[in-house]
Amino acid sequence: MKSKIKSVLTVTLVAAACSFATVSAQAQAKGKPWPAPESAAKVKNPQASNAENLAEGKTLYMKHCKSCHGAKGKGDGPKSANLDVSSGDFTTVEFQKKSDGELYWKTTEGRDPMPSFKKKITDDERWKIIAFMKTLGEK
Numbered sequence: 083m084k085s086k087i088k089s090v091l092t093v094t095l096v097a098a099a100c101s102f103a104t105v106s107a108q109a110q111a112k113g114k115p116w117p118a119p120e121s122a123a124k125v126k127n128p129q130a131s132n133a134e135n136l137a138e139g140k141t142l143y144m145k146h147c148k149s150c151h152g153a154k155g156k157g158d159g160p161k162s163a164n165l166d167v168s169s170g171d172f173t174t175v176e177f178q179k180k181s182d183g184e185l186y187w188k189t190t191e192g193r194d195p196m197p198s199f200k201k202k203i204t205d206d207e208r209w210k211i212i213a214f215m216k217t218l219g220e221k
Contacts, residue, residue, distance in 0.1 A: 125183030139214030
């Protein structure tokens with residue numbers, strides 16, 4: 083009887099440890115919340131979402147963002163495997179609900195491990211990238 087109880091306890095403890103490890107890994111992978119200031123979230127994109135701007139935004143995205151965020155915005159770029167946090171999935175409803183201003187602020191300011199693009203690309207180019215990112219959620 084003691085042997086049976088020991089076996090059940092061992093299985094229960096192993097299952098609990100695996101569940102805890104999975105939950106911890108998922109929490110770590112997602113990263114800490116990263117809210118943009120309310121004032122930034124209210125800013126509207128001054129760039130029209132026309133074919134020309136979207137094409138330029140895509141070209142810029144492929145150059146500056148694809149390595150971590152992936153070509154389709156799924157967060158599966160080749161560098162993403164080396165990061166301690168998720169690169170995010172731009173195709174999700176949650177992401178697509180974010181305002182252009184919030185995404186612009188995050189792209190401008192950056193947060194480790196994502197660099198700031200304030201000095202790397204112009205304001206207009208960042209806005210065009212944001213416009214392109216918003217197309218990644220379209221079916």
